[in-house]
Amino acid sequence: xxxxxxxxxxxxxxxxxxxxxxxxxxxxxxxxxxxxxxxxxxxxxxxxxxxxxxxxxxxxxxxxxxxxxxxxxxxxxxxxxxxxxxxxxxxxxxxxxxxxxxxxxxxxxxxx
Amino acid sequence: xxxxxxxxxxxxxxxxxxxxxxxxxxxxxxxxxxxxxxxxxxxxxxxxxxxxxxxxxxxxxxxxxxxxxxxxxxxxxxxxxxxxxxxxxxxxxxxxxxxxxxxxxxxxxxxxxxxxxxxxxxxxxxxxxxxxxxxxxxxxxxxxxxxxxxxxxxxxxxxxxxxxxxxxxxxxxxxxxxxxxxxxxxxxxxxxxxxxxxxxxxxxxxxxxxxxxxxxxxxxxxxxxxxxxxxxxxxxxxxxxxxxxxxxxxxxxxxxxxxxxxxxxxxxxxxxxxxxxxxxxxxxxxxxxxxxxxxxxxxxxxxxxxxxxxxxxxxxxxxxxxxxxxxxxxxxxxxxxxxxxxxxxxxxxxxxxxxxxxxxxxxxxxxxxxxxxxxxxxxxxxxxxxxxxxxxxxxxxxxxxxxxxxxxxxxxxxxxxxxxxxxxxxxxxxxxxxxxxxxxxxxxxxxxxxxxxxxxxxxxxxxxxxxxxxxxxxxxxxxxxxxxxxxxxxxxxxxxxxxxxxxx
Numbered sequence: 001x002x003x004x005x006x007x008x009x010x011x012x013x014x015x016x017x018x019x020x021x022x023x024x025x026x027x028x029x030x031x032x033x034x035x036x037x038x039x040x041x042x043x044x045x046x047x048x049x050x051x052x053x054x055x056x057x058x059x060x061x062x063x064x065x066x067x068x069x070x071x072x073x074x075x076x077x078x079x080x081x082x083x084x085x086x087x088x089x090x091x092x093x094x095x096x097x098x099x100x101x102x103x104x105x106x107x108x109x110x111x112x
Numbered sequence: 113x114x115x116x117x118x119x120x121x122x123x124x125x126x127x128x129x130x131x132x133x134x135x136x137x138x139x140x141x142x143x144x145x146x147x148x149x150x151x152x153x154x155x156x157x158x159x160x161x162x163x164x165x166x167x168x169x170x171x172x173x174x175x176x177x178x179x180x181x182x183x184x185x186x187x188x189x190x191x192x193x194x195x196x197x198x199x200x201x202x203x204x205x206x207x208x209x210x211x212x213x214x215x216x217x218x219x220x221x222x223x224x225x226x227x228x229x230x231x232x233x234x235x236x237x238x239x240x241x242x243x244x245x246x247x248x249x250x251x252x253x254x255x256x257x258x259x260x261x262x263x264x265x266x267x268x269x270x271x272x273x274x275x276x277x278x279x280x281x282x283x284x285x286x287x288x289x290x291x292x293x294x295x296x297x298x299x300x301x302x303x304x305x306x307x308x309x310x311x312x313x314x315x316x317x318x319x320x321x322x323x324x325x326x327x328x329x330x331x332x333x334x335x336x337x338x339x340x341x342x343x344x345x346x347x348x349x350x351x352x353x354x355x356x357x358x359x360x361x362x363x364x365x366x367x368x369x370x371x372x373x374x375x376x377x378x379x380x381x382x383x384x385x386x387x388x389x390x391x392x393x394x395x396x397x398x399x400x401x402x403x404x405x406x407x408x409x410x411x412x413x414x415x416x417x418x419x420x421x422x423x424x425x426x427x428x429x430x431x432x433x434x435x436x437x438x439x440x441x442x443x444x445x446x447x448x449x450x451x452x453x454x455x456x457x458x459x460x461x462x463x464x465x466x467x468x469x470x471x472x473x474x475x476x477x478x479x480x481x482x483x484x485x486x487x488x489x490x491x492x493x494x495x496x497x498x499x500x501x502x503x504x505x506x507x508x509x510x511x512x513x514x515x516x517x518x519x520x521x522x523x524x525x526x527x528x529x530x531x532x533x534x535x536x537x538x539x540x541x542x543x544x545x546x547x548x549x550x551x552x553x554x555x556x557x558x559x560x561x562x563x564x565x566x567x568x569x570x571x572x573x574x575x576x577x578x579x580x581x582x583x584x585x586x587x588x589x590x591x592x593x594x595x596x597x598x599x600x601x602x603x604x605x606x607x608x609x610x611x612x613x614x615x616x
Contacts, residue, residue, distance in 0.1 A: 025399070027187060029579050030280065030285035031280075033401065035256075062508070063508065068284045072403070072404055076394065077394045078382050086285065086286055089285075089575065089576050090576070091574070091576065092188065093526050094497035096505045096506050097507070098188045102507060105507045
């Protein structure tokens with residue numbers, strides 16, 4: 001079956017609507033990793049080219065220095081990945097997300 | 113727990129009898145290239161319920177060995193610190209029963225890593241006790257290799273003094289190097305063993321390996337490496353199958369089969385509804401992995417930059433291209449959690465919008481009031497950690513997006529003893545309930561309780577003090593391996609060969 005992707009709106013839309021998957025998880029208790037999967041090459045290209053998903057824009061959302069945000073591009077699978085240190089070690093007294101599974105939320109409303 | 117009432121297996125510790133076990137038979141008979149090595153991953157979290165139908169479909173494919181991962185650092189410092197298992201014991205017994213029966217029925221090796229969640233001595237001992245119980249109930253004979261992953265504190269303090277204990281994240285993360293006092297204070301300290309240690313454990317006489325803390329990859333990559341398969345391919349295969357069918361579309365917890373050839377491997381979920389597609393398998397390389405291209409193992413680095421994923425059909429994917437580079441000196445990931453106090457929590461809700469706005473101030477004022485009301489004895493201390501659900505308990509909420517709905521309040525108190533934690537929680541509750549502030553409308557009470565008592569004892573609290581890289585140690589000196597033969601009399605109830613009375 002041929003499937004043509006619906007044309008993307010020309011105005012900005014939030015990441016939560018452009019991406020197919022927006023997920024976060026610990027990569028060990030001191031590190032957080034965020035995976036963004038896009039439905040097609042067009043959506044991926046738009047996200048990959050956006051300044052809003054560069055370390056400079058992402059770092060303040062998580063309260064970490066820009067130099068500590070690592071970004072990976074995986075065009076073959078239409079994916080972007082961001083890895084950054086957790087501000088608190090997983091499970092420390094006062095930590096609110098031991099698995100880091102809900103830390104994607106600050107990105108959902110980022111406009112692309 | 114059901115107390116065993118029949119014969120206990122005769123446990124022989126030390127050298128195993130010289131006859132070949134399941135490992136010896138596999139190493140002797142399998143020829144790479146003539147047929148694929150069929151690797152069945154039965155569980156990525158043993159003790160949370162193996163899907164039996166998928167396991168059976170996997171067994172019908174005549175796997176050469178079965179592997180299960182049983183642990184993770186994800187559930188937090190409590191399990192490593194306390195020695196408790198995260199998975200419920202009854203479910204661990206059930207899952208162990210399934211894989212033990214399967215492995216012995218097919219006479220193939222069974223490998224389990226990170227026993228009992230955190231893989232320290234109490235976890236290994238609790239899991240071993242269940243293995244013995246299941247072996248006895250099923251009348252199995254079993255030759256076990258046990259890997260002890262606990263670290264003596266002296267190894268770590270020496271490494272710390274010599275600069276051989278390093279942060280895993282270039283020092284940017286939230287966990288500083290531990291002090292010598294931190295190291296001593298950790299209830300348990302473990303290192304993750306890799307293929308080098310599994311290789312030592314997998315002597316020909318062995319049927320089963322039960323490892324303490326272990327790299328997930330070691331469970332699945334060691335036997336292939338011993339048979340001469342490429343280390344890069346074996347480790348890449350291992351890295352994917354340790355999560356069973358999570359690499360599929362849709363993801364699942366069902367058993368997965370990898371067919372390993374000298375230059376590629378093919379993945380297939382044992383649940384017919386789940387498809388391992390090139391995209392879903394490639395995407396899995398990102399899962400819980402800070403760097404999607406580079407994976408550090410104790411003995412070297414796995415490089416996935418050249419990995420390629422091709423569809424075999426709708427449900428199977430063929431994988432090639434991973435490269436492994438050995439490093440001259442092995443490095444080990446080490447873990448430790450230390451006790452920080454006893455925990456009590458207060459659960460409440462706040463619907464009143466005025467009180468919601470006042471909450472940060474109210475908490476500070478009530479804390480000061482409670483500290484004044486409750487004089488502490490020598491050595492006593494407590495801390496408050498508020499989790500305000502609806503504001504910023506989970507993630508930073510951007511300005512203007514705070515939600516004007518009900519707030520859920522979890523006040524976490526950590527104190528030097530359990531009675532103090534409970535006392536502080538109770539006094540705090542009553543004072544916050546009746547805290548007065550300017551502009552207050554709801555003068556009868558500030559909190560909604562779903563039930564009473566709303567202040568609950570929540571056990572002991574721990575934090576990770578060690579999650580670091582240990583350099584310059586020989587894994588052969590760190591990880592102790594011992595062997596045990598479980599010989600269950602064929603008809604337990606009728607056999608007189610009972611060597612010891614069972615605990616009632």
